[in-house]
Amino acid sequence: MFKGKDIVSISDLTKEHIDRIFEVARGMIPIAKGEKKSKLLDGYILANLFFEPSTRTRLSFETAMLRLGGSILGFTNPSATSLTKGETLADTIRMIDAYSDVIVIRHPLEGAARLAAEFAEVPVINAGDGAGQHPTQTLLDIFTIVEEFGHVEGLKVTLMGDLRYGRTVHSLAVALSFLGADVHLLSPRSLKMPRHVLREMKSKPEIHEQIDEVIRDTDVFYVTRIQKERFPDPTEYIKVAGSYAITGDTVKKMKKDAIIMHPLPRVNEITPDVDSTLHARYFKQAFYGVPIRMAILALVLGVI
Amino acid sequence: MFKGKDIVSISDLTKEHIDRIFEVARGMIPIAKGEKKSKLLDGYILANLFFEPSTRTRLSFETAMLRLGGSILGFTNPSATSLTKGETLADTIRMIDAYSDVIVIRHPLEGAARLAAEFAEVPVINAGDGAGQHPTQTLLDIFTIVEEFGHVEGLKVTLMGDLRYGRTVHSLAVALSFLGADVHLLSPRSLKMPRHVLREMKSKPEIHEQIDEVIRDTDVFYVTRIQKERFPDPTEYIKVAGSYAITGDTVKKMKKDAIIMHPLPRVNEITPDVDSTLHARYFKQAFYGVPIRMAILALVLGVI
Amino acid sequence: MFKGKDIVSISDLTKEHIDRIFEVARGMIPIAKGEKKSKLLDGYILANLFFEPSTRTRLSFETAMLRLGGSILGFTNPSATSLTKGETLADTIRMIDAYSDVIVIRHPLEGAARLAAEFAEVPVINAGDGAGQHPTQTLLDIFTIVEEFGHVEGLKVTLMGDLRYGRTVHSLAVALSFLGADVHLLSPRSLKMPRHVLREMKSKPEIHEQIDEVIRDTDVFYVTRIQKERFPDPTEYIKVAGSYAITGDTVKKMKKDAIIMHPLPRVNEITPDVDSTLHARYFKQAFYGVPIRMAILALVLGVI
Numbered sequence: 036m037f038k039g040k041d042i043v044s045i046s047d048l049t050k051e052h053i054d055r056i057f058e059v060a061r062g063m064i065p066i067a068k069g070e071k072k073s074k075l076l077d078g079y080i081l082a083n084l085f086f087e088p089s090t091r092t093r094l095s096f097e098t099a100m101l102r103l104g105g106s107i108l109g110f111t112n113p114s115a116t117s118l119t120k121g122e123t124l125a126d127t128i129r130m131i132d133a134y135s136d137v138i139v140i141r142h143p144l145e146g147a148a149r150l151a152a153e154f155a156e157v158p159v160i161n162a163g164d165g166a167g168q169h170p171t172q173t174l175l176d177i178f179t180i181v182e183e184f185g186h187v188e189g190l191k192v193t194l195m196g197d198l199r200y201g202r203t204v205h206s207l208a209v210a211l212s213f214l215g216a217d218v219h220l221l222s223p224r225s226l227k228m229p230r231h232v233l234r235e236m237k238s239k240p241e242i243h244e245q246i247d248e249v250i251r252d253t254d255v256f257y258v259t260r261i262q263k264e265r266f267p268d269p270t271e272y273i274k275v276a277g278s279y280a281i282t283g284d285t286v287k288k289m290k291k292d293a294i295i296m297h298p299l300p301r302v303n304e305i306t307p308d309v310d311s312t313l314h315a316r317y318f319k320q321a322f323y324g325v326p327i328r329m330a331i332l333a334l335v336l337g338v339i
Numbered sequence: 340m341f342k343g344k345d346i347v348s349i350s351d352l353t354k355e356h357i358d359r360i361f362e363v364a365r366g367m368i369p370i371a372k373g374e375k376k377s378k379l380l381d382g383y384i385l386a387n388l389f390f391e392p393s394t395r396t397r398l399s400f401e402t403a404m405l406r407l408g409g410s411i412l413g414f415t416n417p418s419a420t421s422l423t424k425g426e427t428l429a430d431t432i433r434m435i436d437a438y439s440d441v442i443v444i445r446h447p448l449e450g451a452a453r454l455a456a457e458f459a460e461v462p463v464i465n466a467g468d469g470a471g472q473h474p475t476q477t478l479l480d481i482f483t484i485v486e487e488f489g490h491v492e493g494l495k496v497t498l499m500g501d502l503r504y505g506r507t508v509h510s511l512a513v514a515l516s517f518l519g520a521d522v523h524l525l526s527p528r529s530l531k532m533p534r535h536v537l538r539e540m541k542s543k544p545e546i547h548e549q550i551d552e553v554i555r556d557t558d559v560f561y562v563t564r565i566q567k568e569r570f571p572d573p574t575e576y577i578k579v580a581g582s583y584a585i586t587g588d589t590v591k592k593m594k595k596d597a598i599i600m601h602p603l604p605r606v607n608e609i610t611p612d613v614d615s616t617l618h619a620r621y622f623k624q625a626f627y628g629v630p631i632r633m634a635i636l637a638l639v640l641g642v643i
Numbered sequence: 644m645f646k647g648k649d650i651v652s653i654s655d656l657t658k659e660h661i662d663r664i665f666e667v668a669r670g671m672i673p674i675a676k677g678e679k680k681s682k683l684l685d686g687y688i689l690a691n692l693f694f695e696p697s698t699r700t701r702l703s704f705e706t707a708m709l710r711l712g713g714s715i716l717g718f719t720n721p722s723a724t725s726l727t728k729g730e731t732l733a734d735t736i737r738m739i740d741a742y743s744d745v746i747v748i749r750h751p752l753e754g755a756a757r758l759a760a761e762f763a764e765v766p767v768i769n770a771g772d773g774a775g776q777h778p779t780q781t782l783l784d785i786f787t788i789v790e791e792f793g794h795v796e797g798l799k800v801t802l803m804g805d806l807r808y809g810r811t812v813h814s815l816a817v818a819l820s821f822l823g824a825d826v827h828l829l830s831p832r833s834l835k836m837p838r839h840v841l842r843e844m845k846s847k848p849e850i851h852e853q854i855d856e857v858i859r860d861t862d863v864f865y866v867t868r869i870q871k872e873r874f875p876d877p878t879e880y881i882k883v884a885g886s887y888a889i890t891g892d893t894v895k896k897m898k899k900d901a902i903i904m905h906p907l908p909r910v911n912e913i914t915p916d917v918d919s920t921l922h923a924r925y926f927k928q929a930f931y932g933v934p935i936r937m938a939i940l941a942l943v944l945g946v947i
Contacts (some may be wrong), residue, residue: 050726069744072686078376080405092692094716098742101714102687106405108398110415112720114843122604125611130395131602133626134402136373265372300730307733322741383682384709386702410709412702414719426908429915434699434907437930438706440677 038337041152044075050214057178059339060323066102071161074153076105077339082135083109084127084151085162086142090161091299091321092172096139099328108135128154137336140164158335166202174300175207175327177214179320183294188215193249196220196259196279196304198228203298204259205232212236219249223275226265226288246279250288256281256314257295259303267317275324276303283308296320342641345456347465349474349510354518363634363643366628370406371629372514378411379642386439388431390446394465395603395625396476399448400443403632410441410562414468432458433446441640444468445576462639470506475512479631481518483571483624484559485596492519497553499525499564500583500608502532507602509536516540523553527579530565550583555591560585562601564608587612600624646945649760651769653778657823658921663753665786667848667938667947668931674710682947684713690743690760690931691717692735693770694750700770700780706746707936711754716743736762738850745944748772754881766943774810780906781814783935785822787928788863791902794822801857804828804867804887804912806836813840820844827857831883858896864889866905866912883910891916892902904928 037054041047048056065071081100084094088111097107109131124147131138132155138299140151141162148161148168163169180187192211194204196221211218211234218240220228233239243249258281266272281295286309298307309315333339342358345351351359357441369375385404389397392415401411413435428451431643436459445466450474452465467473484491496515498508502524513536515522522544524532537544547553560592562585570576587641590613601621613619637643644663649655656664673679689708693701696719705715717739732755739746740763748759749770756769756776788795800819802812806828807935817840819826826848828836841847852856866889867901874880889903894917904915905925917923 040535045938069686069688078406078408079373080402080830090718092743094739096719097716101716102686107716108401108405108411110394110398111718112415121606129622131398133622134398134629160539161790281850300734318737318741325742382710382712383677386707412705412709412715414698414702425910430908433926434929435702437926438702438933 036335039158040335042170042331043152044147045173045210047266056174056330058182059334060178060326063326063329067329074104075333076100076103076336079105079336080135081105081107082131082138084131084138084140086113089141089163096328098101098325099332100125103329114214124150132156133188134207137332160331168206169203171328171331172203173210175324176207177210178327179296179316179323187211190254191217191219191252192255192257193221193253194257197221197226197261199226201259205216208232209235212238219243221246221249252290254293256295259297260302280304282306285318286312286314289314341638343462345454345463346635347456348472349477349514349603360478360634363638364482364630367630367633371633378408379637380404380407380640383409383640384439385409385411385633386435386442387411388435388442388444389415393445393467396445399628400632402480402629403636407633417643428454429458436460441636464635472510473507475632475635477509477514480511480513482631483600483620483627489513494520494558495556496520496559496561497523497525497557498561501530501565503528503530505563512536513539516542523547523552525553558597560599562599562608564606580597582590584608585613586610590616590618591620644940647766647946648943649767650778650939651756651760652776653781653818660815664782664938665789666936667942668786671934682712683941684708684711684944687713688741688743689713689715690746691715692739692746692748697749697771697841699710703932704936707940711937716750729781732758733762736846740764745940754798759781768939775809777877779939780811781818783932784815786935787904787924787931799825799827799860799867800863801827801829801861801876802865805822805834805869806830809867816840817843822847827851829854829857860898862901868910868912889917890914892923894920897903897922
């Protein structure tokens, strides 16, 4: 079902695929924590091709591979590669294909991962391509919800912040709608979810501009960063960013078992006093990136 | 014969050395492909000292080491090293010598690898030093020919493109002449093979300026990139580069079993429609870099 | 005594801690040299967080981890990290904490390592924080002396060169005074040891400006680099640097068994003709960084 499979888009995966990944990931947790040792991927090589920097994603793939006894090679600095000599991506991929057992690629251009998958014989995992997909992020986001609530169906999930440029929320919104969540969207008017995403969703989400409309009955808050660069007027930015921030005060109005997620890095959109509340799940969510990626690596390499 | 040996120049190796490397490399192929696992270099550390970038060479050494169960450390970015504090190469090498079992060095200055070999107690492998040598490239080039034809002697080998600045063709031309190949040189007049290389060759090669003079009876085409920067006049570059490119049309005139090689990366000097012909060997050639480097590592570390 | 312990400052360690580290380090020497293989840290991950470059320190930690069968991840280039997106150090550390078993941190700001230790559950080792501490350097310096003389007490140790800005000599001076060494300080007036260091020392050191005052009866010369940037007038720099350099001529006046140490990299403050004398210990000292760091890693990870 998985051996040799490329993971380029979340839509490459069926419900059965996702269930299987989560089942394997659950078993990986003690190994991810370093409580149990594993040699499952001993002798396998992961090639990490980071054409743009992403420390968190890169390191969690590396941890995943190392925790299973595998090895890593690759690059994180495109200016130090042969690409500066004018080589095509296809040729670079063909080279790496001969040097590794699985390729993880992060690229500034949408479609780069799909192209890589076409030219590589080994499985290719998309770790983010421009405005496109970042499927392992979507998987770890959903996994976090499932681990907390046991299911996604029927949960009220509010995606908030920058829904226009925040890549991770696009595929997450679509995936949540197909899994039966009650999706709510909360953003300033200028940063609304793009229409093409709304069209891809299975059911129409409710749209909000004020956090008060959703604060009392949301089960999952998924917060994203509002970037200063999106606002021509800095005072406008400060006003907007402030009204979509989660603070110790906001938290008090939440349901007792509501959780707060964030793809990280966060800046000011969740204040540090929230970290110690029972609602904060963003660090646990970041940790879940490890078992999810362990599961994916083990499955596409066909050792499980 | 090999334990502790530095590999700085192809001329450090006798015919017996080369035969032995090829014999070991042949046995490494299934391990290089990941079909067989090996722990031959478990516990050994390779230090990769890349004073200038070379992704392909660096990664193929890393793959070679990892496929045999070894570990890697080093740097790829000279500006992030102590060298910016004014340390001499000799002192850097003495430090690395204490931290590793074998050193691979790539340096912009000719002679750097020889210097490194003098100061290091562990074996040093030259991965390219300026206009100087790149012996593992020469070995994998010859290995590719031997694997395809079973021998080098008597084959008509045409080195083409930029023979003046293209480093890899210099030591290759000399080595091929000693191994009994019938070497032909094809280049624009301004990019001819330097005289000192011609003098080092065992027999005098035939020199051409038109591809039609060699296209029909060459066994091995070894293509190199013609760099734009070499031409003061861009239109002159386009004209020249075009007349030394291998295209789908050129290929039709070749002998049925002729092969095309290239040290990669390529830009326009071999068009993509050639990739799927039976003549293309450049990707296979790049792969052979792995078993050749595995063999060299295993031999200089004395584990075989 | 050690499991889970952070090593942020040399003053975190008691005399018993230091003795234990040295005892373990001594046993690590054959493994550090590659003469014996070890799998003591197999399955453990070290995160190397180098917010500023330090090739020597980074590579010696990597060698230490690899020689014990462990794995490494991390970054050496802060501009390629999420930090450029405005993430706090606390958040970065919380992420890395979930991905590794021990953290090594090098940071331009004093106090960064202490902060990291507060936010990480895994042990944190300070590999230099600004003008602050670099405890593993101090340990390897003292270890070198102990390995040569069997003890520190009563030895005449002259710290020389730039005592003002040279970070390593500050904690070394304090540590040596507590271990009973007879510490002498030799520097130009403008680069004298800061008063706060003198106050921390257990006994008052003798202060010199002329090398002739100490050359004949010093047991250990600890030389540091005088940086050009410290002098507004370049001719002043040349004069001063010259009078604090160790040359073949200086060496002739030394005690027969006096040793010369240097944290490296060195530039002109020890001339190359000294390298081959029986007094030179700086390369051996650099090597001792490996067993010392092996011992610390094994101890804080609780496997010994």
